[in-house]
Amino acid sequence: MKKDLIYLDYNATSPLAESVKAYLAKGDFAFANPSSTHELGRRSKKVINDTSSYLLNTVFNLKDYGIVYTSGATESINTIFEGADALVYQTTDHPAVIEVANFLKKHGVLCHEISPLADGSINTEEFIKCIHSIKDKSNVWINFMYIHNESGVINSLDKAMKIKQSTSCKVHVDAVQSVCRFERWNELKRLDAYSFSAHKFGALKSTGFTLYKNDLQVRPIIFGGNQQDFRSGTMDPLSIKTIKLAMEDAISGTDYAKMISFKNEIKKIINSSENLEVIFDHQSTSCNTIVFIHKKEKADIIQSIFDMNGICLSRGSACSSSSIQESALLKESPYKQYSMNNLRLSISYQSLEVKEKVLSRLQSVVDKL
Ligand SMILES: Cc1ncc(COP(=O)(O)O)c(C=O)c1O
Numbered sequence: 001m002k003k004d005l006i007y008l009d010y011n012a013t014s015p016l017a018e019s020v021k022a023y024l025a026k027g028d029f030a031f032a033n034p035s036s037t038h039e040l041g042r043r044s045k046k047v048i049n050d051t052s053s054y055l056l057n058t059v060f061n062l063k064d065y066g067i068v069y070t071s072g073a074t075e076s077i078n079t080i081f082e083g084a085d086a087l088v089y090q091t092t093d094h095p096a097v098i099e100v101a102n103f104l105k106k107h108g109v110l111c112h113e114i115s116p117l118a119d120g121s122i123n124t125e126e127f128i129k130c131i132h133s134i135k136d137k138s139n140v141w142i143n144f145m146y147i148h149n150e151s152g153v154i155n156s157l158d159k160a161m162k163i164k165q166s167t168s169c170k171v172h173v174d175a176v177q178s179v180c181r182f183e184r185w186n187e188l189k190r191l192d193a194y195s196f197s198a199h200k201f202g203a204l205k206s207t208g209f210t211l212y213k214n215d216l217q218v219r220p221i222i223f224g225g226n227q228q229d230f231r232s233g234t235m236d237p238l239s240i241k242t243i244k245l246a247m248e249d250a251i252s253g254t255d256y257a258k259m260i261s262f263k264n265e266i267k268k269i270i271n272s273s274e275n276l277e278v279i280f281d282h283q284s285t286s287c288n289t290i291v292f293i294h295k296k297e298k299a300d301i302i303q304s305i306f307d308m309n310g311i312c313l314s315r316g317s318a319c320s321s322s323s324i325q326e327s328a329l330l331k332e333s334p335y336k337q338y339s340m341n342n343l344r345l346s347i348s349y350q351s352l353e354v355k356e357k358v359l360s361r362l363q364s365v366v367d368k369l
Contacts, residue, residue: 006358008313010200011149011177011289011346017202017249020242030237035227047237051244055209059247060188064214068228069240072208073176075221076195077143079230080172080210083219085139086110088130090122092150092329094174097143110134115332120153120280124162131167140169144191147177150329150344151280152289154182157189164191170216176200176208179247180254180349181286192216198239202246202350207239253349259287262347262355266290266362273366279335279342290345293330293338294369302343302369309365313345 007015016024030047032040052067070076074096081087081100089097091113101111112134114126127142134140144160147153157173164171171191178185179201188194193216198207212218212229224232267278270292278292294302299315306313330339351358 004310006311006354006361008311008345008347008351008358010348010351011152011344012314013199013205014202014246014348015350016204016242017246017350019245019249020202020204023241023245029241034235034237035225044235044237048235048240051240054244055247056211059186059251060211062188062211065211066214066229068210068212068231069235070195070208070210070231071206072199073174073195073197076208076210077172077174079218079221080193080195081141081143082221083139083217084109084141084170085136086112086134087141087143088112088114088127088169089143090145091115091332092120092148093143093145094149094176097174116153116329118334119282119284120148120151120329120333121284122155122159124159127163128166131163131169137168140167141192142169142171144171144173146173146175146194147181147185147286147289148329149177150289150327150342151291152177152181152286152346153280153282154284154286156284157187157191160191161189177286177289180250181288183256193218198243198246201250201348203242204239207236207243209243250349255349255352256287258352259347259349262352263287263290265359266345266347269359269362269366272363273369275369276366279330279333279338288347291329292343292345293335293341294343295338295341298340299343302341305369306343306365309361311361311365313343315343 030044032044034044034048056062056065056067077096078100087101089101105111112130114123117123131140145155160171173191173194175194176197193210193212195210196208199205218230220230222232226232227235267290270276270278275295276292278290280291303315326339327342330342
């Protein structure tokens with residue numbers, strides 16, 4: 001990355017955490033196959049077990065849950081929903097969910113889309129009503145978006161519990177954008193499965209994990225040597241080690257009061273232009289995400305102005321931002337008319353180090369808009 005570029009697209013992906021960089025620079029990793037029963041195999045296995053125990057016991061304190069490592073949340077989501085008899089999800093969910101649903105529909109699986117409320121949050125009552133209308137309730141899954149990738153809106157897990165308790169459905173939580181995005185993000189409830197993506201918090205890409213209730217029956221989509229409960233394939237101790245390192249850095253490095261005050265200063269700068277407006281700006285949003293619209297120009301034009309001035313931010317959703325599409329999120333909101341005009345800026349604890357530079361550069365660009 002050119003030294004002078006400012007990165008404000010942490011919801012798309014994160015640079016490697018400092019501890020991960022230091023670890024990789026050492027170049028001395030457990031390399032043996034963790035399924036091998038010799039000493040080197042056992043060392044690799046221990047690296048994996050250390051990360052699993054850190055996540056399950058220290059970070060999440062989840063008793064009776066298992067962990068499966070995957071190639072990322074897209075694989076996790078595909079695996080969880082593949083065996084569903086019915087699936088209920090939001091119109092604004094990540095493409096990983098929407099496209100699985102489109103696939104399942106073609107194969108005769110009942111799939112229902114629910115619109116979010118005007119503030120971008122989950123419409124609990126509609127979820128419940130919809131599930132009640134499904135005749136065979138034996139294997140109904142819902143996707144519950146914990147923190148929305150585009151809006152940063154936080155959906156309390158109490159809502160997910162309420163849906164589960166009133167309908168007995170199974171709940172998968174898309175927790176990809178949750179790591180260190182608000183103070184009590186890791187206080188998970190006893191829901192069926194949670195998926196995370198390592199590259200969103202400073203670990204290596206193409207790695208993720210799903211936490212799942214031990215009694216959950218999941219049909220694998222990758223078959224082979226049965227290395228993990230419902231996922232085959234040789235496990236990679238290196239990338240799994242980076243999950244622990246990056247998570248430790250994120251947890252120790254995130255000062256929520258500082259993040260919120262940084263976010264507020266950014267919002268003030270954006271709202272200082274009469275053509276710009278911060279939207280989805282309410283109490284229940286993450287400490288790192290700001291969505292805004294330009295009232296006259298489309299997002300691609302505004303994004304390129306930021307880009308020319310050395311600011312990397314995003315239009316559209318976190319991982320599919322290269323395609324120019326109407327924002328499903330805005331289409332479903334009171335800002336419908338601006339559904340091609342929205343941009344997203346997302347920071348992390350790593351941005352705090354360059355706070356003053358970010359604020360002055362943003363102000364100088366916003367003044368031109
Ligand atoms: C909310 C959400 N869910 C799922 C995914 C897919 O994650 P991965 O990149 O690990 O496949 C993303 C990626 O942007 C996301 O933001």
